Amino acid sequence: MIKQIAPYYDVVVIGGGPAGAVTARYAAENGASVLILERDREVGIPVRCAEGVSVTGISPFIEPDEQWICTMIKGASLHSPDGNFVEMYNNGDGYVLERRIFDRALVDLACSKGATILTKADAIGFTKNNDGEISGVQYRYLGKNYSVNCKIIIGADGIESQVGKWAGINTTIKLEDLETCVQYTVNNIKINPELCRFYFGREVSPGGYLWLFPKSEYSANIGIGICGIETKPNIGPLYYLNKFMEKNFPNASVSYTVGGGVPTKHGTDFVADHVMLVGDAARQVNPITGGGIVQAMIAGRICGETCTKALQANDFSKKFMSEYEKRWDKVLGANQRFMYSVKSSFIKMSDKKFNSIVGAVKSINQDELNLHALFKVALKEEPMLVAKMATSFLASKIKFDW
Amino acid sequence: MEGVLKVNKSLCDVCGTCVSVCYVSAIVVKEFEINIDNEKCIKCLNCVKVCPFEAIEEEEK
Ligand SMILES: Cc1cc2nc3c(=O)[nH]c(=O)nc-3n(C[C@H](O)[C@H](O)[C@H](O)COP(=O)(O)OP(=O)(O)OC[C@H]3O[C@@H](n4cnc5c(N)ncnc54)[C@H](O)[C@@H]3O)c2cc1C
Ligand code: SF4
Ligand code: SF4
Numbered sequence: 001m002i003k004q005i006a007p008y009y010d011v012v013v014i015g016g017g018p019a020g021a022v023t024a025r026y027a028a029e030n031g032a033s034v035l036i037l038e039r040d041r042e043v044g045i046p047v048r049c050a051e052g053v054s055v056t057g058i059s060p061f062i063e064p065d066e067q068w069i070c071t072m073i074k075g076a077s078l079h080s081p082d083g084n085f086v087e088m089y090n091n092g093d094g095y096v097l098e099r100r101i102f103d104r105a106l107v108d109l110a111c112s113k114g115a116t117i118l119t120k121a122d123a124i125g126f127t128k129n130n131d132g133e134i135s136g137v138q139y140r141y142l143g144k145n146y147s148v149n150c151k152i153i154i155g156a157d158g159i160e161s162q163v164g165k166w167a168g169i170n171t172t173i174k175l176e177d178l179e180t181c182v183q184y185t186v187n188n189i190k191i192n193p194e195l196c197r198f199y200f201g202r203e204v205s206p207g208g209y210l211w212l213f214p215k216s217e218y219s220a221n222i223g224i225g226i227c228g229i230e231t232k233p234n235i236g237p238l239y240y241l242n243k244f245m246e247k248n249f250p251n252a253s254v255s256y257t258v259g260g261g262v263p264t265k266h267g268t269d270f271v272a273d274h275v276m277l278v279g280d281a282a283r284q285v286n287p288i289t290g291g292g293i294v295q296a297m298i299a300g301r302i303c304g305e306t307c308t309k310a311l312q313a314n315d316f317s318k319k320f321m322s323e324y325e326k327r328w329d330k331v332l333g334a335n336q337r338f339m340y341s342v343k344s345s346f347i348k349m350s351d352k353k354f355n356s357i358v359g360a361v362k363s364i365n366q367d368e369l370n371l372h373a374l375f376k377v378a379l380k381e382e383p384m385l386v387a388k389m390a391t392s393f394l395a396s397k398i399k400f401d402w
Numbered sequence: 403m404e405g406v407l408k409v410n411k412s413l414c415d416v417c418g419t420c421v422s423v424c425y426v427s428a429i430v431v432k433e434f435e436i437n438i439d440n441e442k443c444i445k446c447l448n449c450v451k452v453c454p455f456e457a458i459e460e461e462e463k
Contacts, residue, residue, distance in 0.1 A: 039431070122432070158418060159422050160417075160419075160421040160430075160431050161421075162421075162427075165427050172424065175452065178422065178423060178452055180452045181454060228448075231451050231452065233456075236454060236456060237454050238454060238456075257415075259415040259417040259453075259454030259455055260418075261423075
């Protein structure tokens with residue numbers, strides 16, 4: 001046994017990202033004993049993220065702190081393949097985060113409510129009792145195998161999630177519902193630090209988009225996600241990103257490179273007996289923007305509160321804990337399904353269409369240009385589709401109906 | 403060719419993207435490395451297609 005780690009916790013959370021940290025916090029806050037197991041040696045590292053969030057999205061969860069706010073974002077520009085672009089403000093502010101510090105702050109918050117974290121601890125399976133019922137988690141820590149007993153296991157283990165599979169939940173992502181991504185953090189560029197940029201089109205980023213999120217006047221996260229069905233040998237996200245960099249920022253120097261995957265369709269099952277999935281593990285990401293931090297935190301809160309109720313009722317059945325799924329559906333479900341339907345048409349849109357929409361939006365007077373105006377114009381060009389897509393980029397449409 | 407899949411460690415970023423598209427759970431992240439179980443693998447090549455760094459290669463047995 002490892003010193004400081006008890007033989008039993010009410011809840012064991014696998015994964016110390018935003019989903020795991022927020023779940024742990026809400027469970028611990030209401031009296032549960034909680035252990036977080038994190039595979040990496042440090043919470044928040046490596047950063048596989050463009051680090052953009054809306055202020056209204058994260059403010060219910062944590063007090064703003066300049067330690068993890070890298071830049072304040074006031075607007076966004078949308079770029080069509082022909083080089084045309086439109087800038088939009090008046091849609092609510094955003095942050096570009098320092099996620100390695102932000103993720104740590106979320107874990108610290110959970111620990112301040114009583115949760116315990118162990119890093120370098122790689123969960124490798126469940127333990128079961130004589131009746132074949134799940135009774136705990138097995139993990140590897142510094143070259144040795146250990147186990148810990150618990151009542152509830154939270155799978156907050158990200159895109160590479162195994163917890164769902166261990167519990168018999170099918171979490172495999174179809175290629176058309178996955179964005180494969182590469183991101184550079186670059187410096188030696190000159191940009192407006194208050195403006196996030198989005199580049200669209202099949203030439204630029206087939207079935208996805210390319211982003212530039214400023215980290216200062218001279219540095220940014222520049223990355224790309226392309227749809228899993230759009231890759232060809234030697235023509236994947238890295239190819240498109242390099243093409244973009246050569247054309248737009250030939251003198252940039254790259255200080256950090258990461259790859260990653262973003263699911264664009266939420267899972268159908270988040271719950272099994274003794275087990276709940278949350279965040280990327282449950283594929284709870286905004287299907288259009290690929291934003292998953294706020295979604296993970298919202299789901300984490302509901303999931304953590306469900307832990308409390310299950311412990312009070314001493315009922316860890318799928319049936320009882322499905323309350324989490326139902327509340328998630330009430331808060332986010334309709335929004336997710338709607339976004340997914342928009343995304344399905346978006347990934348098929350032609351470059352010509354992108355050009356004509358951005359062209360038409362440009363004719364609007366800047367003072368009047370907000371998402372509403374964009375919506376009206378785009379509606380003419382591409383009924384139903386594009387404007388709703390743009391809406392989702394900036395405005396957090398989620399009602400906090402707990 | 404009945405090949406086996408191998409991960410080129412100098413290209414792999416351990417990002418876990420390949421893991422998420424494997425229907426038969428043949429790929430896992432294990433202690434900071436990607437592990438492919440070629441016994442389980444059904445050669446659908448989903449993982450090869452989505453790897454951002456094209457780190458998964460097919461080799462002859
Ligand atoms: C390139 C890219 C850009 C993105 N940009 C944005 C953005 O700008 N804004 C936004 O909101 N979202 C963005 N996202 C999505 C966002 O990063 C995720 O949705 C978010 O991190 C999900 O949080 P999570 O806690 O569910 O998972 P993660 O943050 O992935 O955390 C999962 C944790 O579980 C750990 N883990 C996994 N398996 C085990 C195990 N067996 N044992 C122990 N620990 C384990 C991992 O080490 C990891 O720390 C981006 C994603 C990518 C790939
Ligand atoms: S997708 Fe590629 S880079 Fe990512 S873990 Fe798998 S093999 Fe490595
Ligand atoms: S080829 Fe298919 S079955 Fe084999 S490891 Fe890759 S995704 Fe899994």
